[in-house]
Amino acid sequence: MATAGWIETIGDNLTYESGQYLLLTMQREEKIIPTHVIKDELNKKISKLETEQGRKLKKTEKDSLKDEVLHSLLPRAFTRKSRNRLIVDRKEGLVFVEGNSARKAEDMLALLRKSLGSLPVVPFTPAEPxxxxxxxxxxxxxxxxxxxxxxxxxxxxxxxxxxxxxxxxxxxxxxx
Known part of the structure; x- marks a missing residue:
């Protein structure tokens, strides 16, 4: 489970402006729960309910239990935070995204799109590789x-x- 949003770039400001440039910082927070921990807790609950009710649980019931287990473990989950910045060049109509993967860049652009309502951008393709x-x-x-x-x-x-x-x-x- 992960959430993302804009955080203060410099001081208490969400943006920093310098001439035609606008700097924004996105923070992504991801809750980390090892898969084996979820499986162990889920198996305990399934076994307990099947013993109490004297029957095998249906797939939909197991899926519902998995959601319950996941939500019960979230408060104890480890948190991984990452920050990335982007610069908007308002004069040239360009967006520069900090990051080393296309996925990170697209996540930032998706958040910017959501914040603005729309954002028609296409990735830059250099003339030579x-x-x-x-x-x-x-x-x-x-x-x-x-x-x-x-x-x-x-x-x-x-x-x-x-x-x-x-x-x-x-x-x-x-x-x-």
Missing amino acids: VELTITEWIRSGFPRGFTAGTDVMLKAILEDGGAVRCKKQDLHSEEV
């Missing part, structure tokens, strides 16, 4: 304003290709 561009940057040098870090994960483009992960490594060294 990003992986080829970055590979060329590593070979030839980064454009002005960009620098190489020291951590990288290199993956082969091929379906069964390998992957190499480097930490605290000069990306221009012979090893890399």
Whole structure:
């Protein structure tokens, strides 16, 4: 079970504005209950009721019990919180989403759509694949304003290709 909403970005403000840009922060809170805990509690309840009533429970009754068990465990569940930001460029009509997965980006855009009523956006598609561009940057040098870090994960483009992960490594060294 998860909930998501906008939280204060800076100070007590939900948004931070600078010129044409608007910054928002989404927080997602997920309740974590291990599957085996739910199954154990559910099996105890099912066994107890079947013994008391002297019959096997129907699937609908078991499903209803599962919901009860889940709701009874929620107050004791672990909570995982994550925050992501997005920037709206009102002049250019662009939305920049912080995140490393399409799902996270879509979750944020869905919340923004819900908040605004509608939001006709399409994902940005670069002219050249990003992986080829970055590979060329590593070979030839980064454009002005960009620098190489020291951590990288290199993956082969091929379906069964390998992957190499480097930490605290000069990306221009012979090893890399």
